[in-house]
Amino acid sequence: MISGLIAGSLRMATGALARWHGCGPELRQRIYFANHTSNLDGPLLWASLPAPLRMRTRMVAAHDYWSVGRLRPWLAQSVFRAVLIERKKPTAECNPLDTMLQALGDDHSLIIFPEGGRQTSPDPQPFKAGLFHLAKRRPEVELVPVWMENLNRILPKGEFLPAPLLGSLVFGTPIRLEAGETKVDFLERARQSVICLRETTCS
Amino acid sequence: MNLDRELTWLISGVVAILIIASVLTRILKKRARSEGARATMDNVLSRTRAWWGMVAVFTLAILIGQTGTIILFGLLSFMALREFITLTPTRPGDHRTLFWVFFIITPLHYWYLQDGWYGMFCIFIPVYAFLFVPMRSALAGDCERFLERTAKIQWGLLICVYCVSHAPALLMLDLKDYAGQNAKLLFWFVIIVEISDVLQYVWGKTCGKHKIAPSVSPNKTWEGLLCGGLCTVGIGAASWQVTPYSPLQAAGMSALIVLTGFLGGLVMSAIKRDRGVKDWGHAIAGHGGVMDRLDSLCFAAPVVFHITRYGFDSHVLLQRF
Numbered sequence: 001m002i003s004g005l006i007a008g009s010l011r012m013a014t015g016a017l018a019r020w021h022g023c024g025p026e027l028r029q030r031i032y033f034a035n036h037t038s039n040l041d042g043p044l045l046w047a048s049l050p051a052p053l054r055m056r057t058r059m060v061a062a063h064d065y066w067s068v069g070r071l072r073p074w075l076a077q078s079v080f081r082a083v084l085i086e087r088k089k090p091t092a093e094c095n096p097l098d099t100m101l102q103a104l105g106d107d108h109s110l111i112i113f114p115e116g117g118r119q120t121s122p123d124p125q126p127f128k129a130g131l132f133h134l135a136k137r138r139p140e141v142e143l144v145p146v147w148m149e150n151l152n153r154i155l156p157k158g159e160f161l162p163a164p165l166l167g168s169l170v171f172g173t174p175i176r177l178e179a180g181e182t183k184v185d186f187l188e189r190a191r192q193s194v195i196c197l198r199e200t201t202c203s
Numbered sequence: 204m205n206l207d208r209e210l211t212w213l214i215s216g217v218v219a220i221l222i223i224a225s226v227l228t229r230i231l232k233k234r235a236r237s238e239g240a241r242a243t244m245d246n247v248l249s250r251t252r253a254w255w256g257m258v259a260v261f262t263l264a265i266l267i268g269q270t271g272t273i274i275l276f277g278l279l280s281f282m283a284l285r286e287f288i289t290l291t292p293t294r295p296g297d298h299r300t301l302f303w304v305f306f307i308i309t310p311l312h313y314w315y316l317q318d319g320w321y322g323m324f325c326i327f328i329p330v331y332a333f334l335f336v337p338m339r340s341a342l343a344g345d346c347e348r349f350l351e352r353t354a355k356i357q358w359g360l361l362i363c364v365y366c367v368s369h370a371p372a373l374l375m376l377d378l379k380d381y382a383g384q385n386a387k388l389l390f391w392f393v394i395i396v397e398i399s400d401v402l403q404y405v406w407g408k409t410c411g412k413h414k415i416a417p418s419v420s421p422n423k424t425w426e427g428l429l430c431g432g433l434c435t436v437g438i439g440a441a442s443w444q445v446t447p448y449s450p451l452q453a454a455g456m457s458a459l460i461v462l463t464g465f466l467g468g469l470v471m472s473a474i475k476r477d478r479g480v481k482d483w484g485h486a487i488a489g490h491g492g493v494m495d496r497l498d499s500l501c502f503a504a505p506v507v508f509h510i511t512r513y514g515f516d517s518h519v520l521l522q523r524f
Contacts (some may be wrong), residue, residue: 012204015285015289015484015486017485120295150289152295153289153298156298159298159299161302162302163283163288163298163301163302163305164281164285165288165301166285166289166307167485170499199447
C-alpha cells in the first residue's frame with residue numbers, strides 16, 4: 001500500500017506521462033534500460049509501470065548511493081526493492097552481474113541504467129558491458145529501451161531542491177542480441193535505440 | 204459565500220447547458236457516419252466529460268468562499284506555469300531560479316491577493332520578481348542565451364501567475380451596490396470566457412470557412428469569431444442581473460472578453476506552434492493542458508479587472524472626486 005502511494009505521488013510530482021510506443025505494458029520478463037540524468041529516473045520508471053508489473057520489477061541501483069542515511073536504505077529495500085550493486089570496486093564475491101542474474105530469477109524484471117552513472121551531457125554516454133552480458137546469459141528476456149525526458153530539469157545532478165516541471169517517458173520496441181553480434185556493436189545499437197526515442201517525445 | 208438566488212440560477216444554468224451538451228453529443232455520435240466525424244464526436248464527448256469535472260471543482264471553490272477560490276486559482280497558475288516552463292528550454296543554471304519562481308514567488312503573489320494588499324499585488328511580479336529572476340540566474344553563472352532564458356521565465360510568470368490571478372482579484376473589489384456578491388461576478392466572467400471559447404469552436408467547426416491566421420491556428424475562422432462572439436455577447440447581456448453592470452455595459456464587457464480572449468488564444472497558439480506542439484500538456488482529458496483552457500482567460504482577466512475597478516469600485520470613484 002505504501003509503495004502504491006509512493007508510486008502515485010512520484011507520478012504526480014513529476015507530472016509524468018508514460019507512453020508505450022514500441023510495446024505494451026505486458027506481464028513478462030523484461031529488462032528496461034534507460035538514459036540516466038537524475039536520481040528520480042529509477043524510482044519514476046518503476047512508478048510508471050502498472051501495479052502488477054511494478055510488483056515484479058526491481059531497479060538496479062548503486063550501493064554507495066542508496067545505503068547512506070536512514071531514508072534511502074528504507075526506500076531502496078522496502079519500497080523499490082532495489083537490487084543494490086557495487087559499482088566502484090566489483091570483486092569476485094560481489095560481481096554485479098551475478099547479483100542482477102539472481103534478482104532476475106524466473107519471473108522478475110529489472111530496470112537498469114547502462115551508462116553507469118548520471119550524465120549531464122545532452123546525449124547518453126557509451127553503455128557499460130552489463131547489458132550485453134545479461135542479454136547473452138538470458139536471451140529469452142525482452143530488452144526494452146526507455147527514454148526519460150526532462151527528469152534532469154526536475155532534479156539535476158548535484159541539486160536537492162526540485163523544480164516541478166513535467167517529465168515524460170517513452171517505452172520503445174524491444175531489442176535482442178543478434179547471433180554473432182559483437183559486444184561493441186550491440187551496446188551501440190542499444191544506445192541508439194534509446195536515443196531515437198527522444199524524437200518521439202517532441203511530437 | 205452565501206448562496207443567493209442569482210448564484211443558484213447561474214449554477215443551474217451551467218448544469219443545464221452541460222446536460223444538453225452531453226445528450227446532444229451522444230445523439231450526434233450515434234448518427235455520425237464517417238470515421239472523421241466519429242473521431243470529432245469522441246473528442247467532444249471527452250471534452251464535455253472534462254467540463255463536468257471543471258465546473259464541479261470551480262463551483263465548489265466558489266461556494267467555499269474567497270480562500271477556496273484563491274487557492275484554486277493559485278494551483279491553476281502553478282500547473283499552467285509548469286506546462287509553460289516545461290516547453291521552454293531553460294538550462295541547468297536556471298534550476299534554482301525556477302525553484303524560487305514556483306515555490307516562493309507564486310505562493311507569495313497569491314498571498315498578497317488573499318491579504319488584500321492591492322499595491323503589492325500589482326507590482327510584486329512586474330517589478331520585484333522581474334528584477335529577482337535575472338539576479339538569481341546571474342549568480343548561477345551561466346551566460347549562454349542569458350537574456351532569452353530570463354525573458355522566458357519572466358514571461359511565464361506574467362502570463363501564468365500575474366494575468367491569471369486577476370480573475371480571483373475580482374473578489375477584492377468593493378463594488379457599488381454589489382457588496383458581498385463579487386463571487387457572482389467571477390463566476391459570470393469565467394463562464395463568459397469559456398462560453399466564448401466553446402461557441403467560437405462550435406461555429407468554426409460547423410460553418411467556418413475564412414481562416415483568420417492559418418499559419419498560427421487553422422481552427423480560428425471569421426465565421427467562428429463573429430457568430431460565436433455575437434452569441435456570447437447575447438448571453439452576457441441577458442445575464443446582466445448577476446453582474447454590477449447595466450445590460451449595455453454587460454454586453455460591452457462580453458464583447459471585450461470575446462476579443463481579448465480570442466487574441467490571447469492566438470498568442471498562446473503562436474507559442475505552441477513555435478515549440479512544435481499541439482497542446483500545452485495532458486492534465487485535462489480531451490482538452491490538453493491547463494493552459495489550453497486558461498489561454499483566453501489570461502488575456503481577458505486583467506482588462507476586465509481594471510475596467511471594473513476604475514468604473515465601478517467605490518473607493519476609486521470616491522478618490523476621483
